[in-house]
Amino acid sequence: xxxxxxxxxxxxxxxxxxxxxxxxxxxxxxxxxxxxxxxxxxxxxxxxxxxxxxxxxxxxxxxxxxxxxxxxxxxxxxxxxxxxxxxxxxxxxxxxxxxxxxxxxxxxxxxxxxxxxxxxxxxxxxxxxxxxxxxxxxxxxxxxxxxxxxxxxxxxxxxxxxxxxxxxxxxxxxxxxxxxxxxxxxxxxxxxxxxxxxxxxxxxxxxxxxxxxxxxxxxxxxxxxxxxxxxxxxxxxxxxxxxxxxxxxxxxxxxxxxxxxxxxxxxxxxxxxxxxxxxxxxxxxxxxxxxxxxxxxxxxxxxxxxxxxxxxxxxxxxxxxxxxxxxxxxxxxxxxxxxxxxxxxxxxxxxxxxxxxxxxxxxxxxxxxxxxxxxxxxxxxxxxxxxxxxxxxxxxxxxxxxxxxxxxxxx
Amino acid sequence: xxxxxxxxxxxxxxxxxxxxxxxxxxxxxxxxxxxxxxxxxxxxxxxxxxxxxxxxxxxxxxxxxxxxxxxxxxxxxxxxxxxxxxxxxxxxxxxxxxxxxxxxxxxxxxxxxxxxxxxxxxxxxxxxxxxxxxxxxxxxxxxxxxxxxxxxxxxxxxxxxxxxxxxxxxxxxxxxxxxxxxxxxxxxxxxxxxxxxxxxxxxxxxxxxxxxxxxxxxxxxxxxxxxxxxxxxxxxxxxxxxxxxxxxxxxxxxxxxxxxxxxxxxxxxxxxxxxxxxxxxxxxxxxxxxxxxxxxxxxxxxxxxxxxxxxxxxxxxxxxxxxxxxxxxxxxxxxxxxxxxxxxxxxxxxxxxxxxxxxxxxxxxxxxxxxxxxxxxxxxxxxxxxxxxxxxxxxxxxxxxxxxxxxxxxx
Numbered sequence: 001x002x003x004x005x006x007x008x009x010x011x012x013x014x015x016x017x018x019x020x021x022x023x024x025x026x027x028x029x030x031x032x033x034x035x036x037x038x039x040x041x042x043x044x045x046x047x048x049x050x051x052x053x054x055x056x057x058x059x060x061x062x063x064x065x066x067x068x069x070x071x072x073x074x075x076x077x078x079x080x081x082x083x084x085x086x087x088x089x090x091x092x093x094x095x096x097x098x099x100x101x102x103x104x105x106x107x108x109x110x111x112x113x114x115x116x117x118x119x120x121x122x123x124x125x126x127x128x129x130x131x132x133x134x135x136x137x138x139x140x141x142x143x144x145x146x147x148x149x150x151x152x153x154x155x156x157x158x159x160x161x162x163x164x165x166x167x168x169x170x171x172x173x174x175x176x177x178x179x180x181x182x183x184x185x186x187x188x189x190x191x192x193x194x195x196x197x198x199x200x201x202x203x204x205x206x207x208x209x210x211x212x213x214x215x216x217x218x219x220x221x222x223x224x225x226x227x228x229x230x231x232x233x234x235x236x237x238x239x240x241x242x243x244x245x246x247x248x249x250x251x252x253x254x255x256x257x258x259x260x261x262x263x264x265x266x267x268x269x270x271x272x273x274x275x276x277x278x279x280x281x282x283x284x285x286x287x288x289x290x291x292x293x294x295x296x297x298x299x300x301x302x303x304x305x306x307x308x309x310x311x312x313x314x315x316x317x318x319x320x321x322x323x324x325x326x327x328x329x330x331x332x333x334x335x336x337x338x339x340x341x342x343x344x345x346x347x348x349x350x351x352x353x354x355x356x357x358x359x360x361x362x363x364x365x366x367x368x369x370x371x372x373x374x375x376x377x378x379x380x381x382x383x384x385x386x387x388x389x390x391x392x393x394x395x396x397x398x399x400x401x402x403x404x405x406x407x408x409x410x411x
Numbered sequence: 412x413x414x415x416x417x418x419x420x421x422x423x424x425x426x427x428x429x430x431x432x433x434x435x436x437x438x439x440x441x442x443x444x445x446x447x448x449x450x451x452x453x454x455x456x457x458x459x460x461x462x463x464x465x466x467x468x469x470x471x472x473x474x475x476x477x478x479x480x481x482x483x484x485x486x487x488x489x490x491x492x493x494x495x496x497x498x499x500x501x502x503x504x505x506x507x508x509x510x511x512x513x514x515x516x517x518x519x520x521x522x523x524x525x526x527x528x529x530x531x532x533x534x535x536x537x538x539x540x541x542x543x544x545x546x547x548x549x550x551x552x553x554x555x556x557x558x559x560x561x562x563x564x565x566x567x568x569x570x571x572x573x574x575x576x577x578x579x580x581x582x583x584x585x586x587x588x589x590x591x592x593x594x595x596x597x598x599x600x601x602x603x604x605x606x607x608x609x610x611x612x613x614x615x616x617x618x619x620x621x622x623x624x625x626x627x628x629x630x631x632x633x634x635x636x637x638x639x640x641x642x643x644x645x646x647x648x649x650x651x652x653x654x655x656x657x658x659x660x661x662x663x664x665x666x667x668x669x670x671x672x673x674x675x676x677x678x679x680x681x682x683x684x685x686x687x688x689x690x691x692x693x694x695x696x697x698x699x700x701x702x703x704x705x706x707x708x709x710x711x712x713x714x715x716x717x718x719x720x721x722x723x724x725x726x727x728x729x730x731x732x733x734x735x736x737x738x739x740x741x742x743x744x745x746x747x748x749x750x751x752x753x754x755x756x757x758x759x760x761x762x763x764x765x766x767x768x769x770x771x772x773x774x775x776x777x778x779x780x781x782x783x784x785x786x787x788x789x790x791x792x793x794x795x796x797x798x799x800x801x802x803x804x805x806x807x808x809x810x811x812x813x814x815x816x817x818x819x820x821x822x
């Protein structure tokens with residue numbers, strides 16, 4: 001009987017531990033798998049044999065449930081990229097050989113890696129070298145990213161929870177900004193360098209006739225400062241408080257980031273080039289060309305770690321897709337990713353499916369143009385209908401002494 | 412039978428609508444009060460006779476409960492300051508006369524104002540002029556502020572909810588920052604220009620042996636950049652990820668705001684003087700003097716409007732103190748504020764009490780020195796024990812379609 005090993009990689013989300021729990025649950029239930037090891041800090045830790053035995057750590061159902069409601073990566077993460085598949089560098093080949101030696105030491109038959117684009121690339125490479133070295137280890141990836149920009153899956157685990165937090169917080173911000181009669185523009189900067197899925201979620205209340213941002217800008221459409229100012233002026237004629245949701249990654253028609261262009265050449269107190277956030281740059285445009293009060297709220301890390309108001313749909317699906325990855329590996333699949341497929345029909349449900357890793361790795365899935373209105377300053381109803389089921393239900397952790405209970409691997 | 416009028420003023424909180432609900436509940440239950448008017452945008456709206464009849468708007472228990480879980484000020488707010496009490500300016504006296512005329516038009520006998528320092532000053536002035544004009548109207552203030560810096564009350568409504576959000580979010584941020592092995596300093600900037608109560612709440616997990624910020628800086632103690640850098644260097648010897656909680660209002664030993672000093676003289680793209688946030692300035696110090704990764708999370712508006720994870724204790728008390736204000740007014744009290752008094756003993760409970768408005772208005776209550784450690788880089792156990800009961804319990808709004816249900820006065 002073989003052992004399994006699981007690792008987490010890339011930026012944390014509120015759901016990546018739910019997927020970890022799913023993989024652990026799948027391994028515990030499988031008759032083909034003996035021990036489940038956890039890589040500490042992903043593949044980076046594996047190189048140093050920094051692993052833990054999850055059978056000794058996750059000793060009760062309560063532990064697994066707590067893990068599912070704990071944000072960030074309980075095993076730690078890394079950003080390590082493995083050498084290219086077509087490398088001819090002997091040192092590079094040595095690295096792969098070392099990894100397989102270590103996996104053999106631990107008698108690993110099943111390797112699970114939870115992460116985004118780069119992590120799926122790791123699965124692709126490892127399964128390639130497994131073939132080359134004649135190794136029997138099965139390599140299966142499980143997606144995660146708040147950006148929802150992975151291909152070959154209906155959506156990504158972690159996106160629904162981040163979207164729920166963004167939509168909830170923006171709803172609250174709108175209430176907050178509505179209390180004064182003085183003209184003011186509030187800009188909410190949301191993560192997403194290349195894909196605007198998360199920013200689009202800020203518009204969700206629109207679908208239900210509730211207060212929503214007045215303007216919504218995604219990186220998929222070139223950003224025009226002139227249009228932005230004109231739209232704002234028209235809106236300020238009608239009401240005093242305007243809320244704008246903007247992706248950090250919006251770019252001008254030449255492809256230059258708005259957050260960079262305006263501040264290029266500016267030097268901070270220490271002589272470093274100053275890169276303002278996109279929100280701050282738009283804020284300065286508002287002050288300059290409109291002259292009213294302007295401020296920025298950056299959702300920053302909060303949007304990816306707010307497990308205290310995660311989407312129940314997202315957390316449940318994340319566990320399910322983790323378990324499904326184990327099913328795939330045990331049935332002999334390798335070099336693939338566990339993914340979601342949305343059922344046709346009006347009742348939302350996602351089945352799990354197998355995705356080809358070659359089609360996933362290193363591809364960014366953008367928001368399609370028809371999900372964005374023609375002026376490029378909001379999303380369409382179709383877009384919101386697509387997002388809406390993903391934020392359904394509340395996954396709230398237990399609270400003890402008024403504070404959320406999180407699970408730690410090193411208790 | 413007389414009518415009552417209620418207004419909200421100053422910056423929003425997650426609990427100011429709970430206090431409004433308490434005032435409305437108190438008025439509805441009182442046999443001395445006929446109608447309850449709401450001032451739209453506080454005293455500013457009252458000047459323009461912009462009022463609503465709350466009896467027509469709050470028509471069910473469900474409405475009141477939804478109001479209690481809605482962030483910001485449902486009646487709108489303002490920042491208007493009334494002229495000084497000792498004014499001899501005829502125009503100023505006219506303003507007061509006009510306000511009393513309007514109140515008489517609406518047959519108001521009881522005036523409630525929910526707000527912070529400036530709002531209590533409004534109560535002080537209005538009760539003074541009531542005496543001068545021979546008016547019988549009773550003026551009672553009800554506190555609110557996330558800053559917890561009002562005097563003559565154990566704490567302020569709104570503080571507990573903001574503190575719970577800060578402690579919860581910082582706990583999540585700590586999980587997020589802990590996943591990598593690369594040295595990094597994360598600075599969390601928390602509201603509080605003059606008082607560090609809210610920043611202190613970030614340290615709450617310490618009390619229960621959970622991960623908490625490594626360094627905590629309040630405005631009450633002069634901030635030394637040298638000490639900051641030395642403390643960071645010592646911590647980075649022990650672990651790679653450091654989290655710092657800092658009040659936006661920290662100042663150097665000369666009293667200059669850290670958020671201003673470093674950037675003084677810098678000019679932004681439009682020639683405006685650039686005022687960086689305190690977090691960004693500390694971030695640049697970390698890059699310069701330590702050279703590791705550094706980033707800032709500004710809690711911004713989120714910390715004052717996060718009704719989705721409010722403190723149950725805070726919301727319940729906020730309703731109670733609103734009702735108590737009505738009891739005070741109806742029993743003939745005027746020129747006073749409804750306040751909290753903590754019972755002695757180990758079981759936490761706050762009674763409501765009457766506070767003298769002269770002692771409240773325009774006083775800022777700081778965190779006492781013995782609540783801060785001797786090095787000035789964290790708070791003491793006594794401080795955390797004092798804060799802990801205020802964040803107990805979760806007040807979570809209803810969710811519909813995955814989004815929080817808020818109450819709107821203009822439905």
